[in-house]
Amino acid sequence: MKRSDWTRSEVAEIYRKPLIELMHEAASVHRERHDPAAVQVSRLLSIKTGGCSEDCAYCPQSARYQTAVGSHKLMNVADVVESATAAKAEGATRFCLGAAWREVKDNKDFDRVIEMVTAISQMDMEVCCTLGMLTESQAKRLKSAGLHAYNHNLDTSPEYYESIITTRDFDARLQTLEHARNAGLSVCCGGIVGLGESDDDRIGLLASLASMNPHPESVPINALVPVAGTPLQDQQPPDTWTMIRTIATARVLMPEARVRLSAGRLNMSAEAQALCFMVGANSIFSGDKLLTTPNPDQQGDRALFQILGLRAMSLEVSSRPS
Numbered sequence: 001m002k003r004s005d006w007t008r009s010e011v012a013e014i015y016r017k018p019l020i021e022l023m024h025e026a027a028s029v030h031r032e033r034h035d036p037a038a039v040q041v042s043r044l045l046s047i048k049t050g051g052c053s054e055d056c057a058y059c060p061q062s063a064r065y066q067t068a069v070g071s072h073k074l075m076n077v078a079d080v081v082e083s084a085t086a087a088k089a090e091g092a093t094r095f096c097l098g099a100a101w102r103e104v105k106d107n108k109d110f111d112r113v114i115e116m117v118t119a120i121s122q123m124d125m126e127v128c129c130t131l132g133m134l135t136e137s138q139a140k141r142l143k144s145a146g147l148h149a150y151n152h153n154l155d156t157s158p159e160y161y162e163s164i165i166t167t168r169d170f171d172a173r174l175q176t177l178e179h180a181r182n183a184g185l186s187v188c189c190g191g192i193v194g195l196g197e198s199d200d201d202r203i204g205l206l207a208s209l210a211s212m213n214p215h216p217e218s219v220p221i222n223a224l225v226p227v228a229g230t231p232l233q234d235q236q237p238p239d240t241w242t243m244i245r246t247i248a249t250a251r252v253l254m255p256e257a258r259v260r261l262s263a264g265r266l267n268m269s270a271e272a273q274a275l276c277f278m279v280g281a282n283s284i285f286s287g288d289k290l291l292t293t294p295n296p297d298q299q300g301d302r303a304l305f306q307i308l309g310l311r312a313m314s315l316e317v318s319s320r321p322s
């Protein structure tokens with residue numbers, strides 16, 4: 001049964017189960033609701049990079065930190081379409097455009113993003129955007145242009161949020177998500193493990209995600225990629241068991257969502273990723289770059305899929321409403 005009335009203590013009870021038991025429960029829920037061999041393959045593209053006014057402590061694109069990531073103004077439409085075409089040829093069924101913006105502004109740049117969305121949506125691929133905060137009318141414009149989903153992460157618990165980001169608050173995130181939902185967009189919303197948060201914070205994040213009604217259709221669980229120059233540069237990548245526990249709990253709480261094993265796979269062994277797929281992850285980002293940081297290459301992922309008997313989900317299945 002799909003529920004949006006999870007209490008924090010119910011979520012804690014699931015999250016804190018003996019790991020083997022939680023893994024079994026999550027794997028069972030996963031098999032009841034999904035084809036466990038099918039994994040959605042998405043591709044990311046940073047269409048506007050760096051120079052962001054926000055202070056998200058994990059992010060190499062914030063203008064406040066000295067990182068190796070340079071600034072690039074908004075890409076042109078033809079280059080974005082070329083990149084989407086290449087991603088499709090390599091088997092991606094979903095293409096996500098990311099911009100290092102605090103928020104969407106009604107200007108020429110947004111007009112250009114609308115052109116990109118229009119073009120890619122006609123290519124038989126799901127197109128998603130992650131552009132920061134947006135209003136309902138901007139969300140409606142994106143929807144009319146053919147946008148499938150909007151990504152906007154809660155990142156961590158409401159309590160820990162202000163230790164990671166001070167330039168906006170948790171409620172502003174919820175508002176943008178509501179705007180996307182009201183515009184009829186599919187919602188992609190998740191968080192990051194490894195920010196220095198506690199188990200209670202991960203429980204708080206999962207409870208916030210699972211209390212959305214309806215649940216987000218996609219739930220990206222990112223492992224922090226520590227980047228030199230950011231305040232979290234010295235943070236160790238999160239412990240594998242914590243990633244597995246978080247993904248398994250997400251699967252039990254949101255049985256029909258697509259749970260994405262997102263950033264941080266390069267720091268995970270094949271065995272660790274296998275356990276994540278077993279307990280419910282059924283989506284990844286493919287290609288050797290995420291937005292600005294490296295990701296396993298096509299060849300490595302192809303080999304991993306072969307070893308595990310996984311296959312890329314077809315577009316029809318991937319677009320099926322939950």
Ligand code: SAM
Nearest residue numbers: 058059100101130131132153222223224225263
């Ligand atoms: N600027 C927009 C925003 O913040 O919503 C969109 C782009 S932002 C880079 C998208 C998401 O990437 C963030 O919400 C965060 O969850 C994730 N992210 C960014 N840097 C990361 C890192 N170093 N490790 C893991 N996830 C990261």
Ligand code: DTB
Nearest residue numbers: 098130220262263290291292293
């Ligand atoms: C999400 O949850 N993870 C993606 C996507 N949504 C936009 C971004 C990961 C970014 C990792 C750091 C980087 O490459 O800059």
Ligand code: SF4
Nearest residue numbers: 052054056059062100
């Ligand atoms: Fe800007 Fe998004 Fe990075 Fe925060 S996560 S600094 S809003 S690009």
